[in-house]
Amino acid sequence: MKVIVVSGTPGTGKTTLSKILAKKLNFYYLDVNKIISKYKLSEGYDRKMQTKIIDVNKLNKKLINEIKSIQKSNKNNKYGKFKEIKGIIIDSHLSHYLPGKYADFCIVTKCDIKELNKRLKKKKFHESKIKENIEAEIFDVCLNEAKERKHKIITIDTTKHFNINDLTRKIGE
Secondary structure, eight states, X not given: OEEEEEEESTTSSXXXXXXXXXXXXXEEEEEHHHHHHHTTOEEEEETTTTEEEEOHHHHHHXXXXXXXXXXXXXXXXXXXXXXXXXXXXXXXXXXXXXXXXXXXXXXXXXXXXXXXXXHHHHTTOOHHHHHHHHHHHHTTHHHHHHHHTTOOEEEEEOSSOOOHHHHHHHTTO
């Protein structure tokens, strides 16, 4: 069972891509924000950065347990009560923190800066948060951190349209 993490700067299209890919490939869609809420992993709120404080080591332990649980329940489907899941898509700008050995691929979404600015304004991000995320995109923060964690990386530019069939071929489905 393949595990694919989808990461990238907020507003670059991770969730849209993840949901399309999960549906097309019959993969389980795992929203990291729901894991953070379910296990109460937020350790507070950073007002200056306008974000929840997450211990990524604790998050990774929960994600690894979720992956194992999904894999186990998929194997135990002896009587065909549900359609077999072929893999897992993990969606979050934090997902690339999962060590590379637990994921087959890390898809990093990218976006043109002007388009990203429009998207973040549409999401009603505060100006300082928009600036921070645009800087993160310019400096390829998620991509570089994914490389540090030894992921097999595929980058997707979501500024306009992307070809989902090309992407599925790249990941071998």
